[in-house]
Amino acid sequence: MSETTNAGGPATEPNYDRLLRANLERVFNERDAGKRTAALAELFVDEPVMYEPTGIVQGRAAISAVAGNLLEQFGPTFRFTPIGTAVGHHGLGALRWQAGPDGGPVAVTGTDVVEVVDGRIARLWVLLDQPTA
Template identity: 40%
Template sequence: MSHSISTLLTRNLSDVFGENDPARRRAAIDELLTEDCVFYESKGVYRGRDEIDRVAGAIRATHPDFRYKPIAEPEELGRGGRIKWVSGRPGEAPAYAGTDFITTRDGRIASIYLFFDELP
């Protein structure tokens, strides 16, 4: 299934890194990410769906009640895009902020780059 870059960006936030249920998270990963997808973040580089599933689950386990909220519309350029977001407990001030950059191939995410930002 092929998705728009904007859809991939928003669903990556909510359905991959924001999903607490392991089965739903894995289904989203299989649908949205290429088999050889790479996730880059300050603590490491994670290659393939299995490794991204593992790290997304580990991240969720540290703060299962946090929600990701886009603070700007997704932006698309060529085969890539970005989305700025904040995360925290619903009803409270955000605890942190970031920007996800992705590249795509055949309507799926081929790479994800996570940058942490200053809180707005």
């Protein structure tokens, strides 16, 4: 490894686990659009970008719509559950998750990777695991 210096002293890192778990619970598991909108305002920057395997989603309202559509599409007990603890440093965090019906089989697994700016999510990459055969 190379030698590093930190001229300004240690920067305060965000609590990646709290932030990423809140994103799962308060945005992607929230069925009430008003509560989801409030969570997005608290957790995300003004103009966030989400990168999904099928496209790029820009803005809080568009991210809220994607979350709401997912929940509606997969039924009333579908939810995302974190796997382990989020890790991160220098503004980049990651949390593994699984999703499926509550108490049912896991339908999909993946990882959320975020860029955090001033304690809020600026960019979110949704990485889906390949289905197992």
